[in-house]
Amino acid sequence: MPTESASCSTARQAKQKRKSHSLSIRRTNSSEQERTGLPRDMLEGQDSKLPSSVRSTLLELFGQIEREFENLYIENLELRREIDTLNERLAAEGQAIDGAELSKGQLKTKASHSTSQLSQKLKTTYKASTSKIVSSFKTTTSRAACQLVKEYIGHRDGIWDVSVARTQPVVLGTASADHTALLWSIETGKCLVKYAGHVGSVNSIKFHPSEQLALTASGDQTAHIWRYAVQLPTPQPVADTSISGEDEVECSDKDEPDLDGDVSSDCPTIRVPLTSLKSHQGVVIAADWLVGGKQAVTASWDRTANLYDVETSELVHSLTGHDQELTHCCTHPTQRLVVTSSRDTTFRLWDFRDPSIHSVNVFQGHTDTVTSAVFTVGDNVVSGSDDRTVKVWDLKNMRSPIATIRTDSAINRINVCVGQKIIALPHDNRQVRLFDMSGVRLARLPRSSRQGHRRMVCCSAWSEDHPVCNLFTCGFDRQAIGWNINIPALLQEK
Numbered sequence: 001m002p003t004e005s006a007s008c009s010t011a012r013q014a015k016q017k018r019k020s021h022s023l024s025i026r027r028t029n030s031s032e033q034e035r036t037g038l039p040r041d042m043l044e045g046q047d048s049k050l051p052s053s054v055r056s057t058l059l060e061l062f063g064q065i066e067r068e069f070e071n072l073y074i075e076n077l078e079l080r081r082e083i084d085t086l087n088e089r090l091a092a093e094g095q096a097i098d099g100a101e102l103s104k105g106q107l108k109t110k111a112s113h114s115t116s117q118l119s120q121k122l123k124t125t126y127k128a129s130t131s132k133i134v135s136s137f138k139t140t141t142s143r144a145a146c147q148l149v150k151e152y153i154g155h156r157d158g159i160w161d162v163s164v165a166r167t168q169p170v171v172l173g174t175a176s177a178d179h180t181a182l183l184w185s186i187e188t189g190k191c192l193v194k195y196a197g198h199v200g201s202v203n204s205i206k207f208h209p210s211e212q213l214a215l216t217a218s219g220d221q222t223a224h225i226w227r228y229a230v231q232l233p234t235p236q237p238v239a240d241t242s243i244s245g246e247d248e249v250e251c252s253d254k255d256e257p258d259l260d261g262d263v264s265s266d267c268p269t270i271r272v273p274l275t276s277l278k279s280h281q282g283v284v285i286a287a288d289w290l291v292g293g294k295q296a297v298t299a300s301w302d303r304t305a306n307l308y309d310v311e312t313s314e315l316v317h318s319l320t321g322h323d324q325e326l327t328h329c330c331t332h333p334t335q336r337l338v339v340t341s342s343r344d345t346t347f348r349l350w351d352f353r354d355p356s357i358h359s360v361n362v363f364q365g366h367t368d369t370v371t372s373a374v375f376t377v378g379d380n381v382v383s384g385s386d387d388r389t390v391k392v393w394d395l396k397n398m399r400s401p402i403a404t405i406r407t408d409s410a411i412n413r414i415n416v417c418v419g420q421k422i423i424a425l426p427h428d429n430r431q432v433r434l435f436d437m438s439g440v441r442l443a444r445l446p447r448s449s450r451q452g453h454r455r456m457v458c459c460s461a462w463s464e465d466h467p468v469c470n471l472f473t474c475g476f477d478r479q480a481i482g483w484n485i486n487i488p489a490l491l492q493e494k
Contacts, residue, residue, distance in 0.1 A: 145489040146434075146443050148451045149469050150189045150482040154182060158455075158476035161204040161286075161413065164463040165212075169232050172472060173214060174480050175202040181216050182267075185232050186469055186482060191267040192230040198222070204286040209293045213274070217287040221280050223298045224273035225310065277308050279315045288331045290338070290352075297338050299329035305340045307352070319350055321360060328372040328413060339381055341370035347383055349395065363398055365391055372413040376437070382423055384411035390425060392437055403439040413459040417471075420464075420487050424471060426457035432473050434490065442490045445473070445483060453477050 048055055157178035164186075165171045171192060172184040181202045183193040195202075200219030207214055212230075217223045277287075282302035289296050290307075295316065299305045305319040305326060324343035331338050341347040347370045349361040363373075368387035375381055379395040380402075390411060391401035409429035416423050421437045430453050432445040446452055453475040461472045469482035 145486040145493070146445050147484045147486075148446065148481060149484050150186070152182075152184045152189050152480040152482070153478070154191050155180070155478045157201075158478060159458060159474035159480055160202070161459045162461045162472045162474040162480050163205045163207055164461055164466070164472065165207040166209050167207070167212060169230060170463070170466060171230055171232075172480065172482070173205040173207060174474055175205040175216060176478075177201040179218075181205050181214065183214075183228060183230060184480070186463075186466060188233050190233055192232075193228045194267050194269045195224075195226055195228075196269055196271050197224050197226060197273050200283070203284065204288075206288050208289055209291070211293065213293075215287050215289060215296055217284040217298060219283045221278070221282060221284060221300075223277040223284050223287045223296070223308075225275040225277070225296070226270055226273045228270065275310065275313050277306070277313060279306050279308075279318070280304070282325070285326060286328045286330075288329055288338075290331050290336060291334055297329050297331060299326035299340055301325040303342075305329055305338070305350075307338075317352075317358065319348075319360075321348060321362075322346070327369060330372070330374045332375045333418070337375065339373045339375065341373045341383065343369040345370060345385075345387075347373040347381075349381070361395075361398055363393060365393075365401055368410075371411060374414060374416055376416045376421065377418050380437070382414060382416055382437075384414040384425065386410040390414065390423065390435070392439070403437065405435050405439045405441075407433065412457065415460045415462055417462040417464060417487070420491070422462075422485075422487065422490070424460035424462065424473075426460045426473060426475070428456050430455060430457060430475070432457055432460060434485070436491075442493070443485075451481075453479070453481065 050058070152172065152174065155174065155176040155178050157176055159174050159176045161175040163173045163175075165173065170186065172186050173181060174184070175181045179196065179198050179200060179202060181195040181198075182191050183195075184190065185192055195214070195216065198216065198218040198220050200221075202216050202218050204217045205214055212228055213225055214228060215223060215225050277296065277298060280298065280300040280302050282300050284298050284300050287296060287298045294310055296308050296310055297305055297319075298308070303320070303322050303325060306315055307317040307319065308314065309316055319338075319340065322340065322342040322344055326340055326342050328341045329338060336352040338350040338352065339347055340350070345364070345366045345368060347363050349363065351357075351359045351361075363381070363383065366383065366385040366387050366389065368385050370383055370385050373381055373383040381393045381395060382390060383393065384390045388407050388410060390405040390407070392403040393401050405423075405425070407425065407427065409427040409431065412426045412428065414423060414425055422442065423435045423437065425433045425435065427433070430447060432447075432453075434442040434444070436442060453473065454477040455475055457473055457475040459474050463470050463472065469484060470487075471483040471485050472480055473483070474480040
């Protein structure tokens with residue numbers, strides 16, 4: 001009985017201390033708020049060169065950060081009190097148990113274990129709260145700088161590739177697993193032309209640099225060149241599709257666009273190509289025009305890339321060397337250079353600038369399939385891989401990349417905004433992220449139950465000259481999306 005009485009007395013004292021300490025914390029927080037409130041009011045009253053909307057947003061964000069850290073501070077104090085209480089309780093239990101004769105070492109081990117658990121809890125709470133602050137800040141920035149403008153819905157299966165015409169009128173092209181390629185009005189989202197000349201999945205689409213010609217690659221082991229003529233409809237006012245809520249909402253694969261009506265059935269259909277490029281023994285996964293548009297290159301699952309003369313359809317060179325299927329090919333915008341990527345974890349640079357010498361360089365650095373490799377301005381190549389990394393390479397130094405971006409999901413066909421040097425990364429996990437060439441993350445495109453892709457994002461394409469939409473994405477949810485990216489705002493935030 002005396003032992004029990006001592007234990008109760010100790011617990012009562014600890015409870016009184018806890019209550020007194022709690023009241024002290026409330027008074028301290030109250031006085032701190034009174035002290036910090038005056039400077040903030042004074043700050044809001046001072047002259048500033050920042051726009052009022054930007055200033056109010058910043059004040060709101062810093063207020064959120066202050067509140068989060070204030071909560072962390074209070075939780076920290078509470079956890080420390082729990083540790084002290086636990087130690088007191090353990091000490092009381094040690095005195096109460098005579099017969100057990102707990103050694104000091106055992107008691108110390110038990111207290112240390114409990115303290116370690118609480119310490120881990122504190123670390124976890126801190127990390128979660130800090131992550132929430134950073135995520136909230138980046139999400140707010142992304143929403144302000146990245147706005148969904150138009151959705152292009154009409155394909156009957158997933159869309160593998162998206163491209164923007166380089167001549168007037170500027171149209172959007174999409175290549176789909178439904179065996180068709182569609183051309184769209186960027187402003188209205190209306191389907192203008194349907195190409196139905198392939199008998200297999202259309203895996204890529206690229207526009208001629210100076211004529212109204214399109215180059216498509218297909219699972220039917222061919223690449224087709226076809227001519228189009230379009231008349232753009234009158235643009236309609238763009239509806240506001242911005243998100244009103246604060247948090248992005250996860251959506252299931254079932255929440256896909258309603259495609260009961262075939263919008264492409266009303267537009268003109270082209271069924272016969274001008275030229276068919278036939279030499280591959282497997283799926284043609286990608287194709288592109290060389291600078292000038294007189295030659296085209298194709299990449300195939302037969303482990304080769306072929307260079308063709310467009311006018312005669314003759315095979316000029318067969319590029320061999322990859323050990324597994326090719327996944328992509330890309331040409332330099334101003335030089336006779338080609339880069340091919342493969343499932344063999346490498347990509348290769350083919351140099352056709354000297355007609356008598358066709359050199360090849362092999363880039364090794366990825367640990368899984370290289371899904372794409374693209375040129376930028378100057379002497380850089382950017383490669384993306386299923387190993388969840390993107391690497392920036394200098395063509396003059398092939399041994400190691402000059403920058404590496406690590407992500408949480410496999411990366412599909414990337415694209416670089418040449419003028420601003422911004423990389424768009426489409427992911428298997430339905431996200432699209434923007435990075436600069438040094439590997440700094442700039443933004444993540446908004447995705448919720450009402451906008452964004454619902455399934456894997458397959459490809460991205462920049463259009464630097466269009467006044468409204470300057471980035472396009474497509475995915476296996478059977479839609480393409482046009483985005484307005486406020487690049488100056490992103491670069492300013494960086």
